[in-house]
Amino acid sequence: MKFRIISILSVFLLLAACKSPEARYPVSRKSGSYIDESVARNKKIVAQEEAQIQKIMEADSxxxxxxxxxxxxxxxxxxxxxxxxxxxxxxxxxxxxxxxISTLDGETIYPQSDEPRQYAIDKQKLFSGLRQGLKLMKKGETVTFLFPSHKAFGYYGDKKKIGTNVPIIAEVTLYDIEKETNNKNQ
Structure with missing residues (x-):
């Protein structure tokens, strides 16, 4: 009799073990409404900043x-x-x-430093607008860039003088370009 009970339990356990696993569903479901709201808010910010920049350009014909x-x-x-x-x-x-760097109103945020800076193109950290703007310049040029906040310091700012979502004007002078030296094959 003991053997029969053990056999029945073994068959039952074997059948239960062969059952395919069931998917577990989250306890609470969240919709994408936060992301949708964030996208809408960011589009509105970009549109406002671009309108400000357009006004500046129209005023300076x-x-x-x-x-x-x-x-x-x-x-x-x-x-x-x-x-x-x-x-x-x-x-x-x-x-x-x-x-x-200055605001769109012309207030200086960071004046030009006394010492020139060096930057290895796309190999060091620099805000995206300036990184892309330097690639447009030639040695000896001075260019004024109008950057919307998402091309400047964005949502976080620079954690010093530039706050959240601040569009900026940057006047950049490129003094020299040194070609990358590749020492692998030399």
Whole structure:
């Protein structure tokens, strides 16, 4: 009799073990409403900032503003026309430059520093608008960029003087471009 009970229990356990697992569902379901609200809010912010920048450009009709495919506007304070000897920076090139940052109203946030800065193109950290703007410049040029906040310091700001979602104007001077040296094969 004991053998029969053990056999029946074994068959029962064997059948129960062969059952396929069932999916577990979350206790609470969240909709995508937060993401949808965030997208709508960010689109509204971008539209407002671009409208501010458009007003600045319309008010200054004597300046020839150019639109970047990267989502910002700029004009040349000093343009180098000699395209043979001057080239734009490429990936890995080290550029020597300086810049100042101000609000769209013209209030200085960061003045130009006394010492030029160096930056390895796309290899070091720099806010996206300036990183993309430097790639448009030639040695000796000075360019003024109008960056919406998402191309500047975005939602977080710079945690010092630039707050959340602040569009900026950056005047950049590119002093030198040094080609990347590749020591792997030398």
């Amino acid at each position: 004597s300046t020839n503003y150019e639109s970047s495919s990267n989502g910002f506007w700029y004009y040349y304070n000093k343009k180098v026309e000699d395209s043979i000897s001057n080239r734009t920076p490429q990936f890995g090139d080290v550029v020597t430059f300086n810049y100042s």
